[in-house]
Amino acid sequence: xxxxxxxxxxxxxxxxxxxxxxxxxxxxxxxxxxxxxxxxxxxxxxxxxxxxxxxxxxxxxxxxxxxxxxxxxxxxxxxxxxxxxxxxxxxxxxxxxxxxxxxxxxxxxxxxxxxxxxxxxxxxxxxxxxxxxxxxxxxxxxxxxxxxxxxxxxxxxxxxxxxxxxxxxxxxxxxxxxxxxxxxxxxxxxxxxxxxxxxxxxxxxxxxxxxxx
Amino acid sequence: xxxxxxxxxxxxxxxxxxxxxxxxxxxxxxxxxxxxxxxxxxxxxxxxxxxxxxxxxxxxxxxxxxxxxxxxxxxxxxxxxxxxxxxxxxxxxxxxxxxxxxxxxxxxxxxxxxxxxxxxxxxxxxxxxxxxxxxxxxxxxxxxxxxxxxxxxxxxxxxxxxxxxxxxxxxxxxxxxxxxxxxxxxxxxxxxxxxxxxxxxxxxxxxxxxxxx
DNA sequence: TGTGCGTCAGAACGGGTGTTCCGATCTGGG
DNA sequence: CCCAGATCGGAACACCCGTTCTGACGCACA
Numbered sequence: 217x218x219x220x221x222x223x224x225x226x227x228x229x230x231x232x233x234x235x236x237x238x239x240x241x242x243x244x245x246x247x248x249x250x251x252x253x254x255x256x257x258x259x260x261x262x263x264x265x266x267x268x269x270x271x272x273x274x275x276x277x278x279x280x281x282x283x284x285x286x287x288x289x290x291x292x293x294x295x296x297x298x299x300x301x302x303x304x305x306x307x308x309x310x311x312x313x314x315x316x317x318x319x320x321x322x323x324x325x326x327x328x329x330x331x332x333x334x335x336x337x338x339x340x341x342x343x344x345x346x347x348x349x350x351x352x353x354x355x356x357x358x359x360x361x362x363x364x365x366x367x368x369x370x371x372x373x374x375x376x377x378x379x380x381x382x383x384x385x386x387x388x389x390x391x392x393x394x395x396x397x398x399x400x401x402x403x404x405x406x407x408x409x410x411x412x413x414x415x416x417x418x419x420x421x422x423x424x425x426x427x428x429x
Numbered sequence: 430x431x432x433x434x435x436x437x438x439x440x441x442x443x444x445x446x447x448x449x450x451x452x453x454x455x456x457x458x459x460x461x462x463x464x465x466x467x468x469x470x471x472x473x474x475x476x477x478x479x480x481x482x483x484x485x486x487x488x489x490x491x492x493x494x495x496x497x498x499x500x501x502x503x504x505x506x507x508x509x510x511x512x513x514x515x516x517x518x519x520x521x522x523x524x525x526x527x528x529x530x531x532x533x534x535x536x537x538x539x540x541x542x543x544x545x546x547x548x549x550x551x552x553x554x555x556x557x558x559x560x561x562x563x564x565x566x567x568x569x570x571x572x573x574x575x576x577x578x579x580x581x582x583x584x585x586x587x588x589x590x591x592x593x594x595x596x597x598x599x600x601x602x603x604x605x606x607x608x609x610x611x612x613x614x615x616x617x618x619x620x621x622x623x624x625x626x627x628x629x630x631x632x633x634x635x636x637x638x639x640x641x642x
Numbered sequence: 643t644g645t646g647c648g649t650c651a652g653a654a655c656g657g658g659t660g661t662t663c664c665g666a667t668c669t670g671g672g
Numbered sequence: 673c674c675c676a677g678a679t680c681g682g683a684a685c686a687c688c689c690g691t692t693c694t695g696a697c698g699c700a701c702a
Contacts, residue, residue: 222649239489240497242454244689256651261691263649276452280493280658280689284453329540373641426637427545428586435679457659469681474661476679493659493688 225263227252229272232285242281298326298361304342304375304386326359328423336363336422342375344386358426360386362419377416378408384418438476440465442485445498455494511539511574517555517588517599539572545636549576552635555588557599571639573599575632590629591621597631 231251235243243251245260254260264283267273276282326341344358354360368374368389376398377384387398387408396415398408444464448456456464458473467473477496480486489495539554546552557571567573581587581602589611590597600611600621609628611621 224649239495240455241489241492241495244493245691246689254650256653257690258652258692259650276454278657278690279454280457282452282454282690327540327542421641423641424637424639428634428636437679458661459659467680469683470660471662471682472680491660491687495660 225267228263242283244281298328298339298341304344304384339363354424358424360421361423363422364419366417368417373421375418377418379414438480441476455496457494511541511552511554513539513554513556517557517597552576567637571637573634574636576635577632579630581630586634588631590631592627
């Protein structure tokens with residue numbers, strides 16, 4: 217039941233997206249029926265239930281045209297929903313989502329204009345814990361958007377994974393010989409030195425947001 | 430026929446906008462009837478025809494829920510497009526958009542999740558010029574979202590209009606007796622003192638964003 | 643070969659929905 | 673006062689629409 221989409225389900229989904237773009241209101245079951253060349257409304261209902269179980273659409277029962285296609289990007293505004301996949305500080309390890317992996321609906325997201333990401337793909341976000349980057353204008357509670365990368369140039373602000381310590385921290389990255397200096401931007405804190413093979417760069421900072429309300 | 434909106438028509442329009450934001454599909458005539466406390470569907474139909482003649486909505490006849498409210502941005506998942514209406518620094522005056530005023534489509538916008546604005550309406554954004562708020566973690570080039578208000582409590586970060594000087598600045602606000610202290614968050618800069626009647630608060634900071642790419 | 647399961651076709655039911663008609667009420671002007 | 677037009681209330685009609693029921697078909701599996 218929770219496997220791949222059938223041809224018919226894919227067709228229904230595509231039709232609903234197209235219908236929404238053209239009409240500003242969702243299609244009825246019979247619209248879908250005729251638009252996809254399906255012979256019976258019960259078949260549409262059957263497949264819609266399957267799509268609903270897979271979490272791809274949401275329906276208000278007994279209400280006409282009350283189908284909502286989840287994750288449908290409006291073509292008018294290039295907005296990317298970036299998943300906030302965890303926290304970053306001096307301790308809590310995080311998982312970086314793999315390319316193409318689906319993100320559970322339960323996770324928090326932050327919306328960012330596509331144009332601010334300069335074409336980066338598979339970006340993710342972390343909530344900052346602690347004040348170690350206060351001098352880089354990043355405060356406790358800020359949400360930081362990363363592009364996934366394993367490479368960093370000196371001075372880049374990165375999420376760095378310390379393999380032996382099992383920690384991920386937000387620091388400035390400097391490669392000095394065969395060791396790495398992870399520099400906090402807080403004059404009261406000392407840098408972390410580690411061997412280069414113990415440091416795994418997970419992402420580079422693209423964007424910072426802070427709520428002041 | 431083409432004059433002002435009646436109370437009922439205004440109510441219907443407001444209800445439809447709210448319904449669209451909440452439900453992702455348009456309301457039926459009877460939804461409008463009950464939502465606005467109208468006694469008959471024919472009255473709704475009558476007023477919808479009037480709104481259609483005025484060009485405020487568009488309808489597909491004979492199709493249920495086929496009402497499109499023109500000029501209403503379908504924010505797919507509670508996203509508000511906040512207009513970036515100018516810059517704020519130590520000089521350039523800005524115009525704060527009046528409530529309900531339309532913002533030209535040509536202006537830059539920044540997209541923010543509705544939930545981060547805590548119900549504030551008519552918010553606007555400014556691009557920060559200069560480093561006067563560097564110690565408050567706001568840098569040159571950051572975009573700051575404001576809620577429009579004429580009131581500020583001590584310590585609030587506000588956009589303040591200096592009437593005689595014809596300037597708008599981003600500072601922390603402190604009312605001290607009959608004068609106002611506008612405190613930059615930069616240890617190298619001195620505060621501005623001005624009489625209270627010369628200072629007009631234009632908005633309070635809600636949200637800060639910075640692009641690092 | 644039979645059984646269960648996923649999928650589909652057709653039809654019908656009941657309530658939802660846009661529309662229309664008739665008449666009442668209100669309002670402004672002659 | 674009287675009339676015309678705008679607005680409204682109530683009801684009915686015909687179609688739209690989501691749902692459900694019955695049965696059929698194909699396919700994997702024992």
